[in-house]
Amino acid sequence: MFKSVAQVKRGSLPLVASLLLRSSSSRANNKGILANKVAVITGSTDGIGFAIARRLAQDGAHVVVSSRKQQNVDRAVAALQGEKLSVMGTVCHVGKAEDQERLVAKALEHCGAVDILVCVAGVNPLVGSTLGSSEQVWDKILSVNVKAPALLLSQLLPYMESRGEGSVVLISSIGVYLPEPKLGAYNVSKTAILGLTKTLSMELAPKNIRVNCLVPGLIDTPFSQVLIKDQDLQQTMKTAYKIQRIGRPEDCAGLVSFLCSPDASYITGENIVVAGFSPCL
Known part of the structure; x- marks a missing residue:
């Protein structure tokens, strides 16, 4: 892997320039608060x-999308490139070391650098209580949701350092503040993300690398359908917290762009809730 990385750093500056400095017809050119930045995003072919x-x-970054299935990567890349955005993609199951290595190599091969890492990929193989989770369930949840972001960042760190600055955004869940009994082990893993954010x-x-955390509330995505379909839960939220709608993935996107931008250069270690209400003081 690192042989190809070295070759990229020595010999592909024209390629990097062509990717990052697109024509004026593209929205991903020298305009926008993230102009000429390279962003790697896991779990980025649907939802948040x-x-x-x-x-x-849209804000100017060249984006590397990834997820577990090639067909989903192809669909996401086609959709975003169809909007004249600077995007490429690769398959990556973040729980597999070889896939992490491929993601890093592909990002560097095509872009020559990495400035931003957003870790969205997550799993929840069991709808059930914490103590009802088997060892296999615990291993899978903690491996993908907690261990994988740290290991992926450790691989990207030298290249982010070489840029002189960087931004990392991890994804937690409102369940860390208001645990849903159906999602026991998942809630625990997302609580660990708060600690990972603070420590990193x-x-x-x-x-000069900042690490912040997005804490989404109830957002209408394929991943959250077990909660979206719970009408009693929705009514409880509307009554208790006065929120009268379910969140949309786009409700989270602007905040992440801000956290990765120069406007947030003095913000790090924060866990920011996007839920239509605040569970914190």
């Missing part, structure tokens, strides 16, 4: 991840 990919590309923000601050 896809909305973030679109917004970052302190570790990476001297390198």
Whole structure:
């Protein structure tokens, strides 16, 4: 892998320039708050991840999308390129080391650098209680939801450092503040993301790399259908928190773009809720 990376760094600057400096007909050229930035986004072929990919590309970044299935990657790339956005994609199951390595290699091969990492990919193989989760369920949830973002960042870190600055956004869940009994182990994994954000923000601050966390509420995505279909839960939320609608993926995208932009250069270690209400003081 690193042989190809070295070749990219030595010999493909014209390719990088052509990717990052698109024609004036493209929205992903020298315009926008993320102009000439390269963003790697996991779990970005639908839902919140896809909305973030679109917004970052609209704001000028060259975006690398990824997910587990080639057909989903192809569909997402075609849709975004159809909007004249600067996007490429590759298959990546973040729980597999070889897929992480391929994602890093592809990003560097095509873009020559990485400035932004957004970790959206997550799993929840069991709808059930915390103590009802088997060891296999725990291993899968913690491997993909907690361990994978840290390991992927460790691979990308040298290339982000070489740029002199960087931004990382991790994705948690409103369940860390208001646990849903149906999602026991998943809630625990997303609580760990808050701690990972705080710890990494302190570790990476001297390198001028910021780490923040998006905490989505109830957002209408394929991943959240088990909750979306729960009419009693929706009514409870509307009554208790006065929110009168379910969130949309686009409700999250603008915040992530802001956190990755120069406007947020003095913000790190924050866990920011996007839920239509605040569960915090």
